[in-house]
């Protein structure tokens with residue numbers, strides 16, 4: 001058992017009296033090194049241990065938890081998808097789970113509150129059953145709290161990570177976890193007849209960035225085929241102009257609110273301020289994409305919104321992203337958020353507003 005076992009409180013004092021906070025940090029698979037780099041840039045030296053290669057790591061940051069939350073919310077990271085505090089650490093076995101239940105039962109701030117219990121397992125875990133079963137097991141054990149266990153709008157989140165040889169847990173406000181979903185994993189059910197999985201990216205952007213899609217009227221979708229994003233925008237009641245040399249899905253042909261231009265984005269001509277929403281999911285070299293899209297920005301009215309995926313083809317994604325953002329900012333676009341969504345693969349999503 002290590003010296004941080006059980007009910008250690010929110011922080012530990014290192015010999016030189018620095019306040020340290022510990023977190024389990026999650027990024028999309030393969031992007032943990034960039035999430036670590038983001039933390040280094042914000043907090044200086046970061047001690048970190050990989051829990052799941054390329055994806056999940058345990059980080060020790062200098063600063064009190066409140067300070068960490070403040071810095072992160074003022075500098076929202078791109079690749080760090082989710083963090084959960086580690087205030088309890090124990091060995092990985094059932095007796096440790098019993099101790100965790102006692103520890104949680106004593107967290108009086110949870111009493112009678114709406115609480116989400118998020119449970120994840122490592123690649124190997126001492127807990128053989130599903131995370132859902134562990135959640136139910138723990139919920140039973142902390143009944144004395146009389147908490148209202150819920151998924152929607154909790155006041156508090158209990159995050160538990162059951163790894164091969166260790167059990168980690170912490171309690172936080174949902175807004176301090178960078179994402180209110182367990183591990184930042186938002187899942188949507190695939191609909192019957194759904195045209196592409198790419199649609200999930202725009203559905204996630206809607207939730208993550210709180211984009212009011214139904215408030216727009218006229219959208220252009222660049223790189224639209226086969227039409228997942230277009231179908232999403234049509235469902236939100238928008239008129240859509242879809243640009244792509246490739247064919248759109250047959251279910252999207254001859255729809256009244258949809259104009260299909262089977263052309264390269266470099267060949268189309270639009271009027272000034274024609275659209276109030278521009279989306280682009282072109283899977284193309286980031287610089288060429290930015291060149292093509294900025295060439296069409298005159299058609300986006302001031303106050304209009306743009307949602308653009310940026311493919312990360314290079315070895316230095318942070319530098320590429322900086323360059324692409326500068327290209328858009330030079331064209332009166334203000335970046336609201338840049339984030340690698342759970343449904344983004346080797347790319348990130350930019351959410352921008354034109355001024």
Ligand SMILES: C[S@@+](CC[C@H](N)C(=O)[O-])C[C@H]1O[C@@H](n2cnc3c(N)ncnc32)[C@H](O)[C@@H]1O
Nearest residue numbers: 196198223225226227228229246264265281282
């Ligand atoms: C990832 S797919 C888009 C998926 C789409 N968002 C959906 O939800 O179904 C990328 C598309 O970009 C298109 N594309 C690539 N370069 C383009 C260009 N220069 N102009 C227009 N479309 C382009 C490709 O033909 C391809 O259909």
